[in-house]
Amino acid sequence: MxxxxxxxxxxxxxxxxxxxxxxxxxxxxxxxxxxxxYVESDIEWIKFIRRLKETGMLLKDIQRYxxxxxxxxxxxxxxxxxxxxxxxxxxxxxxxxxxxxQNLDHKIAFYKQxxx
Numbered sequence: 562m563x564x565x566x567x568x569x570x571x572x573x574x575x576x577x578x579x580x581x582x583x584x585x586x587x588x589x590x591x592x593x594x595x596x597x598x599y600v601e602s603d604i605e606w607i608k609f610i611r612r613l614k615e616t617g618m619l620l621k622d623i624q625r626y627x628x629x630x631x632x633x634x635x636x637x638x639x640x641x642x643x644x645x646x647x648x649x650x651x652x653x654x655x656x657x658x659x660x661x662x663q664n665l666d667h668k669i670a671f672y673k674q675x676x677x
Contacts, residue, residue, distance in 0.1 A: 562599040571607045578607070584620065586610050586627045606630075616651050 568575045581587045582597075587607060592598045613623050626643050629636035 562601070562603075564597045564599070567599040567603060567607070570604050571611070573607065573611065581607065581610060584624060586623055588631055613647070616647070617654060618647050618650075622647070 562570075564575050564578055568578060571578075578587070582589055587603060587610070589597045589599060589603070610623060610627070613626070614620075618626075622643060626640055629640050629643075
């Protein structure tokens, strides 16, 4: 699969895919002409990287997770620890954002009441 095809399937620009490769988040084989040759399993992996980024995982942590992933199944316990720590971080962020949302709701209610 070409970089254009994987870009379309993952909804990521080609420049982002090249960046992921440069940062060693993904390993892409090359065809006989030196062009990137993605496989079907790369799609879910790239989508997972994106979710980790969107939930605030640091690049260095994604790089470590990726390194372990490519090292094989023997690294599963360490990958599990990384994901468990990140899950805790996401829950903390969720709690913080819920507080922010409640504050906004109170302010909106105040203005609605005051405008009447």
